[in-house]
Amino acid sequence: MARGLIRGRTRLVAIVASVGLGLAGLAGCGSGSIKNSDAGSASGKQCGDLRIAVNPWTGYVANAHVIGYVAKTKLGCNVTYPDVKEEVGWQGMASGSIDTIVENWGHPDLVKKYIDEQKTVEDAGLTGGKGIIGWYVPPWMAQKYPDITDWKNLNKYASLFKTSESGGKGQLLDGDPSYVTNDEALVKNLNLNYKVVVGGSEAGLIQSFKTAEKNKTPLLAYFYEPQWFFSEMKLVHVNLPAHKAGCDAVAAKVNCDYPPYDLNKLIATKFAKSGSPAVDLVKKFQWSNDDQNLVAKYIAADGMSPDDAAKKWIDANPDKVQAWLG
């Protein structure tokens, strides 16, 4: 349809285009021309591709980008960060589209399947981080009801936690479905007058804590450390019966707190045999919860890009980085 008025339109296009070209000329004056980057890696060994799975929580992003940044700048690897959930990441290592997972939370079922049976994945040592899973209340509650941190008192406070979702019982809010959780069994086996309500996402949990603290409303929810949100709000852990070996052997009969997790790294068998210098880097990488929280805070609270955050930490901690490379 828009066929007529060719002359008018042509003139308009001419104006737009010449303005555009003029701008280009101006911009061109200031900028330098493009130089190719130095080919090849700094070290002798060729690194090639390194594909670090990125699971959807910020602490993980910190691990991945710190390792990735070192691999890129010191080893000359071509690093990519596929975004996947934990389970898909394992699957990817088995099928050869992912090289490493740099923070793993247990997953005995996946360990059995991929490491013991299929032998497509290998353990690559601890990250040095300690994982804690448990039930938490917002700070104001711990102040007002100091004894709430003992599970034995939870039934006393159950009515506080009642919501329109929990059908007359206290509400225990759970998060993302990919989290490791025994909560339904715990509620049942500890005879707690609570109902597990599924929030469905980490965003749901964090937002619920924010709202609860701001409006001073009660909330009991599943959460975990290390997590960047702790730099914003110090949630208080509710102590369940202490974890003893074997008390969580049968999923339906769990009656104790979550075990402390020694977080570890995983590496695809195929990649481990490739001889890439990045294999050693991944295996040697180790740091603490505090280190991770700091980088995660740069990303989540200060709004830095993951790579900038990693660079900032690496520049401040050359000795730690050197230990991974030695």
Added chain:
Amino acid sequence: MATATAPPPEAPDRPVSKEEQPYVEVGKKRHTGVKLLAVLAVWLVLYAILKGHDTRSLGLQDTTGFHDWLNRVRDWVQLHGPDNWFFGGVLGFIGDVFNSVFAHLQKLFSIPAFPRPVPQIGWFGVVAIAAWITWAVAGIRSTILVTVSMLLFGIFGLWQDSIDLLLVTILAVAVCFLIGLPTGIAMARTRWVSTVVTPILDIAQTLPPFAYLAPVALGFGIGPTTAIVLTIIYALPPLVRITEYGIRAVPQTTIEAARSLGLTKGQLLRQVQLPMAKRSIVVGINQSMMAALSMATIAALVNGPGLGKDVNAALQIQNVGQASVAGLLIVLMAIMLDRTTTAASERSESQGRSGLVSVSGPGVLLMGVMVEKLPRWATEDAGKGVRHPRLTGAGRWTIRALWLVPVLVAVYLSRSQLDLARFPDRTVWPFLEPIDGTSVTKLINDFSSWFIDKVDTFTLALKNDVTAWLINPFQNLLAQSPWWVMGLVILALAYVLGGWRPAVTSAICLAVIFGVGLWNDSMVTLAMTLIATVLVMVVAVVLGVGMGRSRRTDTIIRPFLDAFQTIPPFVYLVPALALFGVGRFTAIMAALAYAVPIATKLVADGIRGVAPTTVEAARASGSTTRQMITKVQLPMAREALVLATNQGLLYVLSMVVIGGLVGGGSLGYIVVSGFSQDQLFGKGLAAGIAITAMGVMLDRIARHAAARTGR
């Protein structure tokens, strides 16, 4: 009438015989209301007696034999896939082809092409090329829109991911075109093809993408291919349906005339049917693009490239502003592609004939083809009369070719000048500071926390009241009744409302829901779906009547509707959580945000379509505004209302999984958990199947009920 409503052509679709028609007899009293009341009474009595028995509920971590069987199938594929001729061979080959094509495109346009620190063609060249293409196919208005949009991609600091998303979309739509056009043609020409393919399209459109995320990733690995395949599965059905519709819509008389001239079947297709259906096909491509874009955030969950990644990353750190900026760019891309293809289709039509359509959002669902029409003032040729070309076709192409010269210069410059290759940020161009991504992010964050702070006590109380007084009782009625009572009630309702045909479909669908072992969760989801649909229609009628009656209201509201229809729901999850907390109400609100726009537009179209003479006559006989709306305009727009309800229902259903992320629980949550937990893979897939069955059931009941009341 303003709505270009085109139900699937009845005649060639199914055999024309008396038995096959929905049973309709004009004039006979059905006593539908009385029968409904009777069903309801029996239901309530049985509920009171048998509450809580035989509800078939299943614990969160529990599975059934069927779920475990699906798990074992998955394990087998995982272990033996790489050596299998199909999984390793065929799928592996397809995967490699897509991956390498996409990697080349990326190096050309979006990521550094080693050893260059920048892509082969920098942003300046890409914008110039895009502007030229748009100008050549669509016209100057679209060119300006595209240029401004693309500059915004860069200004907001998301150039690379925007171009990646554009590449995924274009590549996926190109494949859709190659597969969809022949399929659509075959469906239009051969009845059995249509019979076989239509149910497949139904399933592809109602099965939640989350449910096939894990299986597709299993087959194609993690990377661009999986994203592209996911996008194709979702974007193909609209193109196929509209192509079929377009070819069928060629008037029988025209075909007769062509036949009488002795055209062969092939000639008929090439010289008559395809040219006449050209416009519909472009609309199909447009629809396909919109559907493709709506997959951006979901594909990003399995490492699909593009803006979806930015939305998801921002969601992780609860940064509403950052998510909104990326989300708005997706909307912008949708608008840009929508208006350009629409303008192109208008131009491809011989001049002078009035424009058919523009579409935004995935407007094609089970109903067949339903295309929304923009008011004339919003189209490319607004305010212009019929124009006469002053140049021949060859002349026009010469001018277009001449304009290629500056484009090539731009491409050359973008290859040699760093600032024209990599989009400058505020350190290079300080004037960008007030409008770039960082500033806009901060602005949105400040506004949203200010707003949430002001209203959240009120909205949280609202949520609690609505949940306690509306959602809980209704859900209990559905989910706490014994399964066999619910089954019979649904069948009875289907029969009373629509006759025996939807009752039979419902029986099959209910059997599927029962068979996959998720009866109780399905009833919870059904309750939320029905409540959400009712709320959608309430809002849609209020807004739609306002828009249909006043052009100014339309001008104000329409952009918001467009935005909510295309913005990825992930963007507003965090604000929704802040306003309403975690729970089923929030899930319903998210569904509302997605479904209200389409329903409102359809209602508005219907109201606008009421004949002006009728309105005049009513006004002359002294009816008040209120009478005008309730006695004239709404009843006369009944068809549009029915269509709006059906579409609203399907849009609500497509949000079930998103609802699961904000506390909706039930089927949506199970689908998500199936995607994230190894041992729940089968259960998640089963939940996807249950959602599909529910969608087909509700659609069929609504459609047949509409056919009855429509006369």
